[in-house]
Amino acid sequence: MTRTIRLSLDINERRYEIDVEPRVTLLDALRDHAGLSGTKKGCDQGQCGACTCHIDGQRVLSCLTLAAQAEGRKITTIEGIAAANGDLHPVQLAFIEHDAFQCGYCTPGQIMSAVACIREGRTGSDEEIREYMSGNLCRCGAYNSIVAAVREAAEMADA
């Protein structure tokens, strides 16, 4: 009964035409069909946050979003946040500055979540940053450096 459907996805302000089964998640569509493997597959169950990307500017989990559902929305992934000239996003720079990772696997999700967290204004204190970043797990335990990076990037965004 399997039949593919043709989707036209707007990812990082570029249009991707892909043929997928209806059950394919946005996460798998990004990685396996659009060639954008920066978004990571961790638990694939909506628990770890590694697959965080933005839809219409809101941070969401791409593993619990069907690719078909995202048609007509603006999708932003980790590949789409640096400036056109290649300059890194301030949150990316802050993560490097604070060494906010060890193995790096959760990092794209952490950064996508942090960019949104700052935009939402949820960085008033370290406690608030921890609460609003709690959907992104880091099994290496780099949380202190992640909080420091988010705090600094938020302060720079305010300045």
Added chain:
Amino acid sequence: MLDFSYTRARSAEEARAAAGEPAARLLAGGTTLLDLAKCGVERPDTVIDISHLDGLSDILVDGTGASIGALAKMSAVADRADIRHAFPAVSQSLSLAASQQLRNMATIGGNLLQRTRCPYFRDPATFPDCNKRNPGSGCAALGGVTRNQAILGTSDHCIATYHGDLAVALVAFDATVRTDRREVPIDAFFLTPDDRPEQETVLDKGEMITGLTIPATVAARQSTYLKVRDRQSYEFAAASAAIGLDLEADGVTIRDLRVALGGVATKPWRARTVEAALIGKPVRPEIIAEASRLAVEGAVSHGGNHYKIELAPRVVARAILTVAAHLNPDLNPALGETA
């Protein structure tokens, strides 16, 4: 994940018509449906995407109460200043649930219909026995690990906890669920398992939640949601309480009280006996503590969840005292030890 076809509904009518088919499922935020499809619990053959429908995500608050569309996102409702002001416990129940990513996805209607986190329910490959999934097959949780199973509203057929937070606050404040066919008081919307654990709500096949109404009351405005859990964030409740409180002009006597419990029962659990025992009584820690024990009247322990019988009344008492101290700061020294 099982194969299925995908249809994007162009209107609510179209969605309702399609949802009447036996193995069709409505897809809103997707945080429950896709998760359970990956577990093998949900096996839809058609998924009907309603997340693009217009007109079902409005949030209106006025002097009579709040009206919230079924497709409003959890984060959108939690962050509304007027909801925070008129219904603090509702806002808190939302912002203390899940993670911000999930709250940006999950809808209010879908939130009510979230399924239990019972580990036996969620693992059909290992545990075929589950009366919720497969009526009459038995219950693997009975005699299993029961730390997060329910102590209230259970039956010989099912002890799975309802883990949602929002519905607990809604039950405390007498919200109404609106569907395309009727309006249902939220307490009657949810069903205890009894001998039909597979029937979790009164919704008929193809019936669709369109929104919620929450009446404005003093108790709802003077409310809190206290959630106690194994981790500080991003965790389901070990026990939670939605409390609304109004005091007489003397600042001590309880005029109105609403109590509902989460994380301990098979449905969002209103504790009317606690309310009845305390209305007209003074806010005193020992009186509150004693009456709060009524919240677990009839509780059944299954071993691992025994701690909830002790924990739930304490959560209720602490939440009542917290709101009381907020309403009348003079009560603070008297409440100091337990609040």
